[in-house]
Amino acid sequence: MEANLETISNEILAGNRRALARALTIVEDGGPEASSLVRRLFPYSGRAQLIGVTGSPGVGKSTLVDALIAEIRRGGLKVGVLAVDPTSPFTGGAILGDRIRMQEHTLDRNVFIRSMANRGHAGGTALATYDAVRMLEAFGYEVVIIETVGVGQSELAIAQTADTTILVLMPGSGDEIQAIKSGIMEIGDIFVVNKGDLPGASKTASEVMHSLELAKLPTAWKPPVLITVAETGEGMPEVWAAIGEHRKFLEASGLLVERRKAKVQAELEELVADMARSNLKASLAHSHIQDLLALVVGRELDPHSAAEGLMQELFGNGGR
Numbered sequence: 001m002e003a004n005l006e007t008i009s010n011e012i013l014a015g016n017r018r019a020l021a022r023a024l025t026i027v028e029d030g031g032p033e034a035s036s037l038v039r040r041l042f043p044y045s046g047r048a049q050l051i052g053v054t055g056s057p058g059v060g061k062s063t064l065v066d067a068l069i070a071e072i073r074r075g076g077l078k079v080g081v082l083a084v085d086p087t088s089p090f091t092g093g094a095i096l097g098d099r100i101r102m103q104e105h106t107l108d109r110n111v112f113i114r115s116m117a118n119r120g121h122a123g124g125t126a127l128a129t130y131d132a133v134r135m136l137e138a139f140g141y142e143v144v145i146i147e148t149v150g151v152g153q154s155e156l157a158i159a160q161t162a163d164t165t166i167l168v169l170m171p172g173s174g175d176e177i178q179a180i181k182s183g184i185m186e187i188g189d190i191f192v193v194n195k196g197d198l199p200g201a202s203k204t205a206s207e208v209m210h211s212l213e214l215a216k217l218p219t220a221w222k223p224p225v226l227i228t229v230a231e232t233g234e235g236m237p238e239v240w241a242a243i244g245e246h247r248k249f250l251e252a253s254g255l256l257v258e259r260r261k262a263k264v265q266a267e268l269e270e271l272v273a274d275m276a277r278s279n280l281k282a283s284l285a286h287s288h289i290q291d292l293l294a295l296v297v298g299r300e301l302d303p304h305s306a307a308e309g310l311m312q313e314l315f316g317n318g319g320r
């Protein structure tokens, strides 16, 4: 198995797309093979510009990503795309639609599009996303776009694996109100009102601008609000330019490093929680732990003290 993983990593570095596809399946599944693969390829990762695209279902994210790929390819950069649906356990209609829509680019060797399955919980899906990005980077993609469906907390966790997050809205959907209410205005680095050909686009854009003025933004970055027609590619040069501006801001302000640190912290928390969870499950099967359970059932020990005992056993220091 190790020899096999060695072959896969060498083939990825040599630019073999089939090896990349296999590697993505391995990191999606997680477990020791994924860890081993990441260990090998981690030194070659960390080089891409990561762009998150998020927004409610049907606002035109995939169409926008498609148009953005065309824009980025005009500049000659290689693009990898991960389409993640954290809420659906199925690789259902939306994802299939994405594949068909982006088919034009599948003939282009410098574009790689992949939909990621859900791992059952958002944290796990975010973990798989981090590793999938690393595989794409090791292969040589210079820009990686992460599309997530929806605007809930779990989608945001995944969108925030990116350096620059684009929040996509459409006219008259009331999305902007929802966005303000749920506090997600703060995570958008760039706001795009797509379907600019429909009535109400400029009204929606001014509403977003207005609420951004009122919002307490976490940094000195003033998020631009752009109107696009993804279906025709209108507004794409402006979106790509705004991404470049944001990148410059992140670098000049030192926030790029700060953001990457915050992401590593989130990833480590999730990884350790994952390990602890499986460790705990294995330990609970041991007979002396079964004895501990019996003590609680017999009301000789309370659950809090029992949990502290377990922590002591698992981590040695009571976990504090």
Ligand SMILES: Nc1nc2c(ncn2[C@@H]2O[C@H](COP(=O)(O)OP(=O)(O)OP(=O)(O)O)[C@@H](O)[C@H]2O)c(=O)[nH]1
Binding pocket: 055, 056, 057, 058, 059, 060, 061, 062, 063, 064, 094, 097, 149, 150, 194, 195, 196, 197, 198, 228, 229, 230, 231, 232
């Ligand atoms: N009028 C108009 N329709 C658009 C535009 N962009 C996308 N659409 C249409 O909107 C619908 C949804 O587009 P998608 O790109 O699949 O939207 P999505 O946000 O990726 O959808 P999910 O992945 O299902 O959340 C499709 O029928 C598109 O053709 C646009 O600029 N104008």
Ligand SMILES: [Mg+2]
Binding pocket: 061, 062, 063, 094, 098, 147
């Ligand atoms: Mg989509």
